[in-house]
Amino acid sequence: MCAPVRWRPQADADGPPGGRGARALLSVARVSPRTPSDLAVARHGWVQAVAGVLAALIVMGIVAGLGLWAAGAADLPDGAFPRVVAATVVTAVGGTIELSGNAGALARSAAGLTVIPLSVTLAGALVLAAGFLRPLRHRAVAGGPELAGWAARIAVVWLLALLGLALGARQTFAVDLGNGTLGDIGDLFGLAPKVGFRTDVALTLFFGVLWLAGVLVLALLVSRGAPLPGRLLRFQESVRPAAYAMVMLLLAYVVLGVVVTLVVAVTRGHSAQSLAVILLGLPNLVWLALTLGLGATWTGRVQGPFGLPMPHVLDEVLRSKEISTLNLGTLADHDGRVWWLVAVDAVLLLAAAFVLAARSPARMRAWQHALHMAVALALTVLMICLVGRIDAHYGLSLLGVGDLGGGLSGDLFLKPKVWTALGLAVLWGLVTGFLGALLARPVRRRRGKTEKEWDT
Known part of the structure; x- marks a missing residue:
């Protein structure tokens, strides 16, 4: 007589992590024809990549904009608020913002800033990870080339969007010397100090890609239902x-x-x-x-x-x-x-x-x-x-x-x-x-x- 077969819910259908269930599904996937439902689940093309990246950037922009508005940045002169929001999003993904100053021949200004607004970072990472994993749900395993291709599509769209943000994140402000002695000196010599910021585009794109890679890898590691290449299944335990x-x-x-x-x-x-x-x-x-x-x-x-x-x-x-x-x-x-x-x-x-x-x-x-x-x-x-x-x-x-x-x-x-x-x-x-x-x-x-x- 044969031992009864015990079926488990769909969420645990792969058996113990990395165990016989996963290997069995891998074997079945190699010999079973793909059904229309499989093709629908596996669909992750350019449209999905654009949607996922735009959703992440929109959420990051909203979080950064509301936070800066609450901090009083909405009153910045010369319509600089959108550019400051763009700069905040850039720094949230590891981008580099360079500060500069110009105070004329008799004066000198210097500034530097290194800080990551992690609330904006976290919001973007959660949305981007969800968009990356959604087309892969209900899958037990996925080939390395398939995952790499899906990640590459997202990376291309991400780089183009980040390039646009980096080019838009630049602004110059005039420094108010006040009405005291310092202001009198400035008036005497005709000084009009200015400070500004701009993005280091090359470094921003480099660190932005590293940030994206970290988010996608972590998403695959954290999600229990995300598919992995067959050779990596043993590491998930x-x-x-x-x-x-x-x-x-x-x-x-x-x-x-x-x-x-x-x-x-x-x-x-x-x-x-x-x-x-x-x-x-x-x-x-x-x-x-x-x-x-x-x-x-x-x-x-x-x-x-x-x-x-x-x-x-x-x-x-x-x-x-x-x-x-x-x-x-x-x-x-x-x-x-x-x-x-x-x-x-x-x-x-x-x-x-x-x-x-x-x-x-x-x-x-x-x-x-x-x-x-x-x-x-x-x-x-x-x-x-x-x-x-x-x-x-x-x-x-x-x-x-x-x-x-x-x-x-x-x-x-x-x-x-x-x-x-x-x-x-x-x-x-x-x-x-x-x-x-x-x-x-x-x-x-x-x-x-x-x-x-x-x-x-």
């Missing part, structure tokens, strides 16, 4: 659960940050400022808090009229003439409530470790989950350290005199101590990964029974 857990961790911090910011806006006012923070730089804040909760250290300084879109306690620590150290200890000297960051980290990391273990094959041991969690968290923290840096400065000098101050010069930077942060991430990942595997044992046992039934 360890990579996909970890990638999914880290993305959920980062999104959980963003959601928590939105809730906290809205509560602060309702109870303390400053609704426009809170909206600007949410729409422009909320991930910059909450992911920084994630690393601080792990025990990481950042260094920085705030001088002049620059301000950080952050809680007041951060500005207090960083606003000094010397380079300041930013960690739990220095923050606790100003506000003891920062120790709650450790508790939040512990809870959310444990939840991420549970998700990782629950989505992994049942045969994996607890130490393997701990190792996967440690590697994934270290890579996540490295990403935060790379994209969370801030560096901004500007100044004006007249007649060879250095920065004149008076609201016309400032300096701001924030940088992480990377190796310390990575070491702490590995330690936290090992501990929470092991504990999460223990908490997920009931789920893993049920998964193991299901896998045995499927093999039967």
Whole structure:
């Protein structure tokens, strides 16, 4: 007699990740003719590529525009607001904006800016990933050439759109010297300082393509239903659960940050400022808090009229003439409530470790989950350290005199101590990964029974 065949729901029809079910589907795909429904599912041509890229850029533009409007940028002179929105979108995907100044023969101005508005980045990445994965849904496997061709179509459209944004993101502004002594000097010598920005097109296209590649690869890793080439199916057992857990961790911090910011806006006012923070730089804040909760250290300084879109306690620590150290200890000297960051980290990391273990094959041991969690968290923290840096400065000098101050010069930077942060991430990942595997044992046992039934 033959053993009964147990059918599973369509969502799990590929069996255990990378197991017999996936290999069976791969074999069937090689010998079965393609049906009209298969052709409809596999349709991902130029129209879909244009739609996906335009949707992502429109969402990014809306988020950036609303955030800049809430920050007061709608009052910029000479109709510069659309160009500033374009520049914000460019920087959100890794593009480079160059600042320049022209103050005449007797004066000199200098400025620089390096910051990524991660709220705009996150919005665009989510929409673009969804557009990339949609035509591939309901597929168990996909050939490498097919995935490469689909990604290449998106890349071509993306480069053309990014080129248009880069060429449009440029503007020049006049600097108001005021009515004081500085203004009198400017009137005496006929000085009319100007500052402006423009895009480094070559670097913008280069980093924009890297950003796109990262988004598409991460989308394939995170999505459980996204098809992979047959040769890569064996890697999904360890990579996909970890990638999914880290993305959920980062999104959980963003959601928590939105809730906290809205509560602060309702109870303390400053609704426009809170909206600007949410729409422009909320991930910059909450992911920084994630690393601080792990025990990481950042260094920085705030001088002049620059301000950080952050809680007041951060500005207090960083606003000094010397380079300041930013960690739990220095923050606790100003506000003891920062120790709650450790508790939040512990809870959310444990939840991420549970998700990782629950989505992994049942045969994996607890130490393997701990190792996967440690590697994934270290890579996540490295990403935060790379994209969370801030560096901004500007100044004006007249007649060879250095920065004149008076609201016309400032300096701001924030940088992480990377190796310390990575070491702490590995330690936290090992501990929470092991504990999460223990908490997920009931789920893993049920998964193991299901896998045995499927093999039967």
